Amino acid sequence: MKTIHAAALTLAIAIALSSCTPKMMFGTSSIVPAASGEVHVKKDKNKNYIVSVDVQNLAEASKLTPSKNIYLVWAESSEESAKKLGQLVPTGKVLKAELKATTIAEPRTVFITAEDNADVLYPDGQIILTTRK
Template identity: 60%
Template sequence: MKTIKHITLSLVIAIALNACTPKMAFTSSSVVPAASGTINVKKDKNENYTLKVNVHNLAESKNLTPSKGSYLVWMKQNDRSVKKLGQLNPSGKTLTASLSATAVAKPQEVFITAEDNAEILYPAGQTVLTTEK
């Protein structure tokens, strides 16, 4: 009987932890086929969402065809509005890039675009990676 209680408790804890820290993965890209990455989402003590984006094998934006100035990370919210989270700058042998951001709303989709200008307020360039299926 004690074993069943321990198993049940372990399952409840695992489900609770999984609900608090969802992990999203980017789908493969035809623009940058070798690129891959994940997004970890957590709710903080202020009821905001913290997002940690990690991407690997993301070719430098200047090497795309046509050449672009930067990669920007965006999220879609429940109301279908889009919020810019920040810029990615791949570096090193594995062309790794990461970004930490905070959002008031829970992300429904996270995507990365290749843009000419990092200062834009809305996505205009080609989507490179997305969590949308």
């Protein structure tokens, strides 16, 4: 009986671990050197990927040179090129921003660009932070 429970527990742990990818860290930005953050990706019960982006010290886009209006988060997967996940708005003393988004393809790279408007279909502005090595 103990072996059945041990096998079931081992199987449950293996399934839980396979539904998550390791967290991805953003590299240091030459444009906003104080900015830092990470990305967590989890697979949900519908086999979609939940992407959670957390960044700190992300200067307001209007203070960049050249000045921009917004930050957009993008994900690239092995199946598709850059897909827009959403907008980041840094707030508070530590200029923190968070985003949760869903995508059907597992992200291999997540990056943040500074853009003039949210209507862009493809990344057009400077890449501020990226998980690409």
